[in-house]
Amino acid sequence: MKAEIISVGTELLLGEIDDTNASYISRRLAAIGVDVFFRHTVGDNLDRLVQTLRSGRRRAQILLLCGGLGPTPDDLTREALAELTQRPLVAVPEAELKMHNFFQERGRTPTASNFKQCQVPRGGELLDNPVGTAPGVWLQHERNTFIAVPGPPPEMREMIDGQVLPRLRQRLRTDGAGVLWTRTLRLAGVGESQVADMLADLLAAQQDPSIALYASPAEVRIRLATKSPNELLAAQLFAPVEQEIRQGLGAAVYGVDDETMEVAVGRALVAAGATLAVAESCTGGLIASRLTDIPGASRYFLAGHVTYSNEAKQDVLGVSAEILQNHGAVSEECAAAMALGARERSGADYAASVTGIAGPTGGTPDKPVGLVYMALADAAGCTVERHLWPSSREQFKQRVSQMALDLIRRRIISH
Amino acid sequence: MKAEIISVGTELLLGEIDDTNASYISRRLAAIGVDVFFRHTVGDNLDRLVQTLRSGRRRAQILLLCGGLGPTPDDLTREALAELTQRPLVAVPEAELKMHNFFQERGRTPTASNFKQCQVPRGGELLDNPVGTAPGVWLQHERNTFIAVPGPPPEMREMIDGQVLPRLRQRLRTDGAGVLWTRTLRLAGVGESQVADMLADLLAAQQDPSIALYASPAEVRIRLATKSPNELLAAQLFAPVEQEIRQGLGAAVYGVDDETMEVAVGRALVAAGATLAVAESCTGGLIASRLTDIPGASRYFLAGHVTYSNEAKQDVLGVSAEILQNHGAVSEECAAAMALGARERSGADYAASVTGIAGPTGGTPDKPVGLVYMALADAAGCTVERHLWPSSREQFKQRVSQMALDLIRRRIISH
Numbered sequence: 001m002k003a004e005i006i007s008v009g010t011e012l013l014l015g016e017i018d019d020t021n022a023s024y025i026s027r028r029l030a031a032i033g034v035d036v037f038f039r040h041t042v043g044d045n046l047d048r049l050v051q052t053l054r055s056g057r058r059r060a061q062i063l064l065l066c067g068g069l070g071p072t073p074d075d076l077t078r079e080a081l082a083e084l085t086q087r088p089l090v091a092v093p094e095a096e097l098k099m100h101n102f103f104q105e106r107g108r109t110p111t112a113s114n115f116k117q118c119q120v121p122r123g124g125e126l127l128d129n130p131v132g133t134a135p136g137v138w139l140q141h142e143r144n145t146f147i148a149v150p151g152p153p154p155e156m157r158e159m160i161d162g163q164v165l166p167r168l169r170q171r172l173r174t175d176g177a178g179v180l181w182t183r184t185l186r187l188a189g190v191g192e193s194q195v196a197d198m199l200a201d202l203l204a205a206q207q208d209p210s211i212a213l214y215a216s217p218a219e220v221r222i223r224l225a226t227k228s229p230n231e232l233l234a235a236q237l238f239a240p241v242e243q244e245i246r247q248g249l250g251a252a253v254y255g256v257d258d259e260t261m262e263v264a265v266g267r268a269l270v271a272a273g274a275t276l277a278v279a280e281s282c283t284g285g286l287i288a289s290r291l292t293d294i295p296g297a298s299r300y301f302l303a304g305h306v307t308y309s310n311e312a313k314q315d316v317l318g319v320s321a322e323i324l325q326n327h328g329a330v331s332e333e334c335a336a337a338m339a340l341g342a343r344e345r346s347g348a349d350y351a352a353s354v355t356g357i358a359g360p361t362g363g364t365p366d367k368p369v370g371l372v373y374m375a376l377a378d379a380a381g382c383t384v385e386r387h388l389w390p391s392s393r394e395q396f397k398q399r400v401s402q403m404a405l406d407l408i409r410r411r412i413i414s415h
Numbered sequence: 416m417k418a419e420i421i422s423v424g425t426e427l428l429l430g431e432i433d434d435t436n437a438s439y440i441s442r443r444l445a446a447i448g449v450d451v452f453f454r455h456t457v458g459d460n461l462d463r464l465v466q467t468l469r470s471g472r473r474r475a476q477i478l479l480l481c482g483g484l485g486p487t488p489d490d491l492t493r494e495a496l497a498e499l500t501q502r503p504l505v506a507v508p509e510a511e512l513k514m515h516n517f518f519q520e521r522g523r524t525p526t527a528s529n530f531k532q533c534q535v536p537r538g539g540e541l542l543d544n545p546v547g548t549a550p551g552v553w554l555q556h557e558r559n560t561f562i563a564v565p566g567p568p569p570e571m572r573e574m575i576d577g578q579v580l581p582r583l584r585q586r587l588r589t590d591g592a593g594v595l596w597t598r599t600l601r602l603a604g605v606g607e608s609q610v611a612d613m614l615a616d617l618l619a620a621q622q623d624p625s626i627a628l629y630a631s632p633a634e635v636r637i638r639l640a641t642k643s644p645n646e647l648l649a650a651q652l653f654a655p656v657e658q659e660i661r662q663g664l665g666a667a668v669y670g671v672d673d674e675t676m677e678v679a680v681g682r683a684l685v686a687a688g689a690t691l692a693v694a695e696s697c698t699g700g701l702i703a704s705r706l707t708d709i710p711g712a713s714r715y716f717l718a719g720h721v722t723y724s725n726e727a728k729q730d731v732l733g734v735s736a737e738i739l740q741n742h743g744a745v746s747e748e749c750a751a752a753m754a755l756g757a758r759e760r761s762g763a764d765y766a767a768s769v770t771g772i773a774g775p776t777g778g779t780p781d782k783p784v785g786l787v788y789m790a791l792a793d794a795a796g797c798t799v800e801r802h803l804w805p806s807s808r809e810q811f812k813q814r815v816s817q818m819a820l821d822l823i824r825r826r827i828i829s830h
Contacts, residue, residue, distance in 0.1 A: 012438070012441075012454075013441055013451050013452065013453075013454065014441055014442065014445045014451075015437075015438035015439060015440070015441030015442030015443075016438075016629070016631070017438065018433055018434070018435050018438045019433070019434060019437070019438065020433050022430075022434070022456070023427070023430035023431075023432065023433045023434065024430060025430070026427075026428055026429060026430030027429065027430030027431070028430075030428075030429045036428050036429075037428065037457070037458060037460070037463055038428075038455060038456065038457060038467070039427075039428065039455065039456035040453060040454065040455050040456075041437070041453065041454035042452070042453060043452060045452070048452055048453065052453070055470065154807055214431070216431070278721075280700075283704070283707075284703055284704050284706065284708070284712070284716075284719075285695075285700035285701065285702070285703030285704035285706075285707065285719050285721065286700065286704040287700070288699055288700030288703075288704075288721040289698070289699050289700035289703075289704045289812075291699065291700075292699025292700060292721070292723065292773075292812075293699070293808070293809065293812070295773075295774070295775055295776060295808060296776065297699070297723070298723055298724070298777075301699075301723050301724075302726070302727055303720070303721060303722055303723060303724060303727035303731065304699075304700050304719075304720070304721030304723070305718070305719070305720055305721070306700065306703040306707070306718060306719030306720070306721070307718055308707065308712070308713055308716050308717060308718060308719070309713070309716075309717040309718060309761075311717070311761075311762070312717055312718035312761060315760065315761075316718065316720070316731065316760070345731070346724075346726075346727060346730075347726070358707075358710075359710070360710055361710060361711065362713075392569060393708070393710060397704075397707075397708070
């Protein structure tokens with residue numbers, strides 16, 4: 001089954017926001033086996049929207065629109081569907097009642113513009129929006145299915161995951177195309193060729209599920225995929241393969257599907273009933289910020305110290321003047337002292353530190369841009385790693401934070 | 416002049432990366448007055464790439480492709496242009512020599528695949544890539560101009576700004592269409608209607624430059640635009656209008672064009688010769704991370720403390736047990752104590768703090784999700800602001816960090 005994704009909004013064409021919705025929807029469709037060969041971005045313009053739908057419907061059964069469902073005259077997705085299919089927009093009384101109640105609960109009164117959102121091209125359905133006022137649209141017309149979801153990311157995600165994907169899975173079943181189920185294992189601290197070598201036999205023998213490797217900086221992903229009538233059967237097929245991969249690659253597998261490294265670290269800490277502190281120099285707070293992106297991080301994350309100046313390293317973390325003078329702030333000795341100091345100060349079970357040269361300036365022949373020391377202190381003592389990752393400041397911060405979090409994760413689960 | 420942007424890469428269609436290149440190029444084209452009415456994303460597939468170019472060239476003079484210029488068989492942008500225009504790919508000797516030297520300097524030897532990158536459809540030109548190995552393509556064919564730039568963001572940005580925009584400006588001049596020049600003032604801490612009111616006379620009388628307002632959460636932008644043969648004349652036209660706006664809106668203007676709030680804070684600190692420390696609870700290190708995204712931040716940023724636990728607030732910042740017991744960690748008193756503690760500890764001229772409830776859990780009727788206190792301490796004492804911004808955890812962290820940075824900026828420039 002083929003789909004095209006159409007992102008709607010002049011603000012996208014002006015580059016005022018990045019279109020993260022399109023990539024989210026792309027991932028979700030790929031995961032159930034719907035092929036996306038084209039994506040388009042169109043402004044808030046009726047003719048151009050209709051034109052895009054018209055050419056897209058010749059190539060794909062599913063046309064999935066994101067955005068343009070708001071209450072203003074600029075929001076034209078419903079109108080474009082009506083125009084294309086030559087079906088008049090009709091009001092949906094249940095949606096009107098819901099809109100009325102939504103506003104009443106907030107002590108406000110909906111206007112005619114709001115009620116525009118309760119209309120759908122005749123024969124279509126509105127998709128309930130549990131987190132906002134703009135319902136989605138589901139419209140079957142001749143051989144095409146037109147789906148429209150709202151642009152605000154939380155509303156889009158809720159509607160895609162809660163309503164669009166289950167319906168598309170059902171459709172794939174009915175059509176006999178088979179539903180694709182996937183499970184992606186995410187690995188850190190190993191290279192692609194290393195993974196390929198360790199899995200050589202498995203990769204050579206693969207039939208069902210299929211096994212594919214994907215690599216990006218600081219991450220390798222292994223995607224298991226199978227066509228199956230339901231999720232349970234797919235899960236049963238994946239389980240032994242995943243087990244074999246985990247036996248071979250052990251601690252490198254940090255998460256599954258959308259799980260980030262900060263989720264993995266949080267989970268490991270909760271499982272161990274342990275607490276964490278961090279001391280950062282070159283990452284400037286990014287490690288702490290990522291850890292605290294996870295709801296409930298206060299259960300295990302005690303404190304972070306962004307000791308950018310030498311004075312702060314001495315005062316807050318107790319790094320000695322001798323270390324700073326003889327070895328410098330970017331040194332094995334300083335990294336160790338920072339981690340030990342952060343652990344002692346916070347009373348955390350684990351404390352990690354990073355100190356390095358993010359660049360673009362500040363490098364020397366001895367200590368070039370991209371040099372970083374990462375340390376981890378726990379009850380058993382302190383270990384330090386040295387790495388050289390020359391890259392842009394932004395990429396450096398991202399990569400160092402990822403690898404420092406992985407260092408923490410590996411240590412916790414090794415206990 | 417109309418352009419369409421075509422992003423090339425199967426990894427985009429699978430949603431593995433967000434297409435930030437497309438928004439960057441969109442912003443740049445909008446800024447010089449080139450209209451982008453459609454953007455497309457296509458995978459690494461020759462037929463579909465040619466198909467997209469074929470339909471795009473009927474609608475727009477400029478077709479700007481991004482990606483697919485690498486050395487692997489998957490990289491098909493050059494081939495698609497050759498196929499569409501029926502011009503054979505020919506080698507460019509200067510580019511081959513440069514490729515050879517590039518590899519030699521690194522002690523390596525280029526392969527046949529690398530030399531593929533030195534080919535261009537006959538009659539076209541290669542655009543020099545000062546930061547990578549993939550040259551770009553510039554090809555005039557019948558009424559269309561086809562431009563291809565590499566996908567890695569630093570290479571794309573360098574080529575767009577350094578080569579593509581100057582050539583397009585020249586083209587706009589030659590065509591008599593006129594080059595659009597813009598200057599965008601970025602404001603924080605004021606609402607759109609407030610800005611509109613203050614600028615009412617200016618907006619009513621506007622002719623050249625045109626003045627437009629754009630609003631997004633926590634930011635208002637005022638865009639000045641004019642068509643002018645060169646940048647200097649445009650700048651002379653903008654200057655008095657900008658001065659009038661700055662007189663009316665004073666400190667609300669934090670930056671211009673692409674300048675972020677962290678850039679503005681850094682600039683204010685450097686100008687004042689002052690230093691900064693921050694103490695964060697609910698933003699979890701995001702403020703420190705944003706401040707340290709700016710190269711050279713070590714000149715003014717001394718230390719950040721992510722005091723997530725009450726113990727850390729007491730131990731590191733000297734918040735009293737009495738405050739935590741009687742008022743709680745999310746209180747005016749605690750915010751003030753955190754800022755004062757961070758200032759005293761670091762010796763910084765300014766110290767800011769934030770403490771709040773990011774959610775989704777942890778809210779109470781008295782202290783709901785979205786409540787935040789922000790404090791700023793300097794030599795004159797300490798002030799505290801209270802805000803309620805219920806939103807997702809991610810949006811909350813983003814907004815609080817933006818407003819805390821703005822609080823710092825305003826205080827510094829008021830001195």
